[in-house]
Amino acid sequence: MLSRRHFIQSSAALLGLAAAASWLPRGALAIDPEQLLQRQIPGSDERLPVIGLGTSRTFDVSLNDNSLSPLDEVMRTFINGGARLIDTAPSYGNAEAVTGELLKRTGTQRKAFLATKISANSRARGQAQFEASLRNLQTDTLDLVQVHNLQDTRTQLALLRELKDQGKVRYIGITHYLESAHDELLEVLAREPVDFVQFNYSLAERNAEKRLLPYCADRGIATLINRPFQRGQLLDRVRGKSLPDWAMEVDASSWAQLLLKFILAHPAVTVVIPATSKARYMADNLKAGHGRLPDAALRERIVRAFS
Numbered sequence: 001m002l003s004r005r006h007f008i009q010s011s012a013a014l015l016g017l018a019a020a021a022s023w024l025p026r027g028a029l030a031i032d033p034e035q036l037l038q039r040q041i042p043g044s045d046e047r048l049p050v051i052g053l054g055t056s057r058t059f060d061v062s063l064n065d066n067s068l069s070p071l072d073e074v075m076r077t078f079i080n081g082g083a084r085l086i087d088t089a090p091s092y093g094n095a096e097a098v099t100g101e102l103l104k105r106t107g108t109q110r111k112a113f114l115a116t117k118i119s120a121n122s123r124a125r126g127q128a129q130f131e132a133s134l135r136n137l138q139t140d141t142l143d144l145v146q147v148h149n150l151q152d153t154r155t156q157l158a159l160l161r162e163l164k165d166q167g168k169v170r171y172i173g174i175t176h177y178l179e180s181a182h183d184e185l186l187e188v189l190a191r192e193p194v195d196f197v198q199f200n201y202s203l204a205e206r207n208a209e210k211r212l213l214p215y216c217a218d219r220g221i222a223t224l225i226n227r228p229f230q231r232g233q234l235l236d237r238v239r240g241k242s243l244p245d246w247a248m249e250v251d252a253s254s255w256a257q258l259l260l261k262f263i264l265a266h267p268a269v270t271v272v273i274p275a276t277s278k279a280r281y282m283a284d285n286l287k288a289g290h291g292r293l294p295d296a297a298l299r300e301r302i303v304r305a306f307s
Ligand SMILES: NC(=O)c1ccc[n+]([C@@H]2O[C@H](COP(=O)([O-])OP(=O)(O)OC[C@H]3O[C@@H](n4cnc5c(N)ncnc54)[C@H](OP(=O)(O)O)[C@@H]3O)[C@@H](O)[C@H]2O)c1
Pocket: 053, 054, 055, 056, 057, 058, 087, 088, 148, 149, 175, 176, 177, 198, 225, 226, 227, 228, 229, 230, 231, 232, 235, 256, 273, 274, 275, 276, 277, 278, 280, 281, 282, 284, 285
């Protein structure tokens, strides 16, 4: 029997790309969703595709057709590419509501793994924020809710544990985005049971390799990696520079894929969550979840190429 990918490839070859694209769901052509690497959520039998989607700034747009249609394409590319985890937050302006609207428009609500956050200073505010997130994301339950930037951690984690016991949240976690907060993340992890921890890690910010990533591997905590491109600044370093030939040794066809593969090569990484407002970047990022990952020597070669 023909695999879906071979069917799509041969059909595209026969009919021509444009003709084939007209009957396929938008964004479906280039990537075989079944080949996207997945990793287990420790302590569960659930696996997640390693490429996720951040929404900070990129999804903070007006809820009108003009603003939503390019993001509609990002969402279709993401879901059609086999990816699932979307990270958003009440503090990202319209991003939660835009995510909810795009999932509805594309009919993909049930495929997504929805992660949002709580950033509040009291239990009552945390509870109200959670209810607002459910409304914005147009859902009754959430897959993951994280305490944002360690704000009011004890109170909010206690609330999240209750919501988990009630079946309104499946997993709980904590986040930060600065290396200076990694020690505090570790302190919280040592005293509070959580399922996920989200933090910054990239070839330019490697502090997490020292203690945080090994700790998560040892204790069975899932990791989400934010700021993989340092908000795009890392890609500015190589603008106009051609991709080295050795990139093909790890099946990378862009600088962005090299950055993401550098991160995914760490075995304690569960999902990396680059943000983008462009479908072509989304497709590019998904490709980083395919093919070979760099070994230690190639990782250092990637570091040197960006220095
Ligand atoms: N405290 C926290 O919990 C926390 C803090 C920071 C981030 N986060 C999460 O982590 C996510 C990612 O971090 P981030 O948004 O700060 O930055 P990032 O993912 O490191 O960088 C995003 C930027 O990279 C560009 N980009 C994406 N893919 C590209 C590609 N293939 N080629 C070229 N450029 C590309 C995007 O450009 P375009 O806009 O042109 O597409 C965007 O401007 C956030 O969206 C958020 O969900 C959480």
